Amino acid sequence: MTATLRAWAELLRVSALFTVPGDALAGSAAVGLSVNRGTLLATGASLCLYEAGMALNDWADRDEDAVDRPHRPIPSGRISPAAALTAAGTLTAAGLGLAARAGRPALAVATGLAATVWAYDLRLKHSQAGPAAMATARALDLLLGATATAAGTGTRTAAGTAGTARTAGTARADAKEPRTAPPVRTAPAGAALRAAALLGAHTYVVTAVSRHEAQGGSTAAPLAALAATVALGAATVREQRGTAGPPTPPGPGDQSDGHRGSPAATRFPAPPGLLLPALSGAYLRTAAKPLLHAALNPSPPLTQRAVGSGIRAMIPLQAALAARAGSARTGLTVMALVPLARALARKVSPT
Numbered sequence: 511m512t513a514t515l516r517a518w519a520e521l522l523r524v525s526a527l528f529t530v531p532g533d534a535l536a537g538s539a540a541v542g543l544s545v546n547r548g549t550l551l552a553t554g555a556s557l558c559l560y561e562a563g564m565a566l567n568d569w570a571d572r573d574e575d576a577v578d579r580p581h582r583p584i585p586s587g588r589i590s591p592a593a594a595l596t597a598a599g600t601l602t603a604a605g606l607g608l609a610a611r612a613g614r615p616a617l618a619v620a621t622g623l624a625a626t627v628w629a630y631d632l633r634l635k636h637s638q639a640g641p642a643a644m645a646t647a648r649a650l651d652l653l654l655g656a657t658a659t660a661a662g663t664g665t666r667t668a669a670g671t672a673g674t675a676r677t678a679g680t681a682r683a684d685a686k687e688p689r690t691a692p693p694v695r696t697a698p699a700g701a702a703l704r705a706a707a708l709l710g711a712h713t714y715v716v717t718a719v720s721r722h723e724a725q726g727g728s729t730a731a732p733l734a735a736l737a738a739t740v741a742l743g744a745a746t747v748r749e750q751r752g753t754a755g756p757p758t759p760p761g762p763g764d765q766s767d768g769h770r771g772s773p774a775a776t777r778f779p780a781p782p783g784l785l786l787p788a789l790s791g792a793y794l795r796t797a798a799k800p801l802l803h804a805a806l807n808p809s810p811p812l813t814q815r816a817v818g819s820g821i822r823a824m825i826p827l828q829a830a831l832a833a834r835a836g837s838a839r840t841g842l843t844v845m846a847l848v849p850l851a852r853a854l855a856r857k858v859s860p861t
Contacts (some may be wrong), residue, residue, distance in 0.1 A: 517588035519858050521597075523564045526821050526860035528851035530560050532828030532844040533648065538653025539837035540702040548662025549613040552655045555620050558605030563627040563647075566598035570631045578724040591692055602628070612658035618719045619657050621649040641717040648824075649710035656702040685832055712797075716820035719804070722727070723814045723861060732804035732816055739823075740796045746830045747790040785838055789830035789845065797823035814861055821860045822851050 534552040538545055568575065568584050569591055576585040577805050583589040611619030630643040715735040722728040797820050804816040825848050833841035851860075 513588070515850070517583040517791065517859075520656065521565055521568055521583045521589055522561045523858070523860050525851060525858045526564075527557060527560065527853035528847040528854070529821055529824040529828075529860075530556050531847065532825055532832075533560070533651040534655025534658070535840050535844055536705055536709070536828040536831040537652040537657075537702055538659035538836075539832035539835040540652070540705040541656045541660055541699070541841045542701070542835065543659045543663055545840070546659060546662040548612045548616065548658035548660070549655060551608050552616060552658035555608040555612070555616075555658075556651050556654060558601045558608065559620065559627060559651075561622055562598045562601035562605060562624070563631060565594045565601065566628065566631040567635075569594040569598060570635070574804040577686060587769070607652065609658070613661035616654060616661055619654045619733060623647055623654060626650060640721070641714045644717040645710035645714035648713040649706035651710050652709055653702055654704040656699075701835060706837065708742060708746060708831060709824070711738065711825060712824065716817060716823075717811065719801070720817045720861065723817050724810060726808045726810040726813050726815065728813070729805050729808050732801045732808065732813065734817075735820070736798055736801040736805060739794065739801060742827070743790050743794040743798075745825065746793065746834060747787055748834075776777035781821040786830060786833045789826055789833055789841055792845070792848075793823050793830055796826055814859075818855065822848070822855065825851060 526757045530749055533556055534549050535545065537552070538549045568582060572584045572591055572594075575582045584591055584594055606617065606624060608622055610617045618653060630640065630647065634640050634643045715738045719728075719731045719735050722731055784822050799817040800812070800816040804812045825844060829841040829844040832844060
């Protein structure tokens, strides 16, 4: 890796990128739909907006980093502030462009996500609202995946976040041959909101700990995060039952095998007995132990390690959320990102 590429890899925290695709995948599973073109567009939009936030973060913190983290790309002179700001703007535009291709509802969610990212980096980060802003961004990212996936199948979420399905045709003026609109399938938006809330809660506690990673010294933050992590693991392991309602009769164009983006997952089959506890256990193992170490010895290195582990723990949490919604395949697909994230984290810090 050349010096320039390494500098950009550090600025963009490329090792943390593997925590992003699971948002869209968990969102698609939460609304009981298979991955489709909308999911892929949402994933691309999420990756761009996440990297925009990383570049903007270091641009906004360049003066602070010159004191606390002089090795970072901007204070060390390896990347200019103007280049970082340009990258943030370009990546934001690219993310919104991809979301627009998934439909106007997806673009609306992505616009809220981009606004939250910029507000956090430029104003909210050092305020009491900082952790809540980051939690909101992650929750919106999962909802972006749910919305774009629903739009890709002509399905409307119960909350209207993916209202791309056609409404009933108007009756003809002579009322002789009234038109009948095809039935509109309704995806359970409540399931996506619950999954987004769990992911947002985890993001909140990780962000709260990260506020002490440069100086350390806080025992309360990692202890509170540890308690919250255990509670989240317990909440996630509870299988999601009865959220889908009665199965929707298939329409004329539906696929019967559940592939190619068809809404076969609206049946919400129960996850395999051992998979959900295993994924939730992986989440707890990844996040809890470093938090305990940071609580016992709140030094900057151990606090930074706890933050990094908390970021990587989003992957098994996303996988557990997908399995909890009944999509074992999606959960296992997300978990396949764990070794990649771990290997790259040894070369480029995720914090």
